[in-house]
Amino acid sequence: MRLYLSTLGKNPIVFEIEIDKKYCAKTYIEDYKELILYLEIKYDPNHTFKPVDLFEALNNKIPKKFQRKPNCSEVVSVASKRRRVEEADKIYFCGWRNNPTGYNISEMNIEKTRITFGDKIAAMCKLKNVSSCWTNISSDEYLKKINDLYSM
Structure with a gap:
């Protein structure tokens, strides 16, 4: 962590x-x-x-009670200043891609997913061969799709 x-x-x-x-x-x-x-x-x-x-x-x-949680784009933006993040300019989550047979989720996509959503989601993506999708257009961000991973 x-x-x-x-x-x-x-x-x-x-x-x-x-x-x-x-x-x-x-x-x-x-x-x-x-x-x-x-x-x-x-x-x-x-x-x-x-x-x-x-x-x-x-x-x-450090406050005893946490007041504000950063959003996905803030997490990716800050992490990309220190780590090599896949497509660092694309900080807005916009969905999941179920990779077809013969195509695998990249290690860099797994790492970006891990940074943003944590180890459990990253492991699930690797197991299901599902990539997180990102855009550099803030209006295309669609956080409600995060839970779609569970039904893939």
């Missing part, structure tokens, strides 16, 4: 943190120096900033 920390603005910086099954964060941050620059942390001879400091600060700021 991954946690994405994203800055705001037109060109956000996205930091990716691995989270294990017990919801514990791995303390290695790939872009550690970029994070230090972004947070504008200055050198302090009395205290060396460590990733654990960031995690403790984050832990103290």
Whole structure:
């Protein structure tokens, strides 16, 4: 599982943190120096900033009750800043494609499905050989089709 920390603005910086099954964060941050620059942390001879400091600060700021869940397009958009996502410009879910005999769901499509809908849906797509379909046109997004997977 991954946690994405994203800055705001037109060109956000996205930091990716691995989270294990017990919801514990791995303390290695790939872009550690970029994070230090972004947070504008200055050198302090009395205290060396460590990733654990960031995690403790984050832990103290995480609300007890989750207020807003990102939509599919936001998840794909943020994840594509850190991961190689199939057709990264196509962030709007528009349905499922039942692949014909001889054609298989691509590993990249499985990964995009996993990022957006989770491991269970991605595994079901792989088992049924069904690809998630995406568009770059927001008005074509059709989230009601998500549950159609169960009837395929």
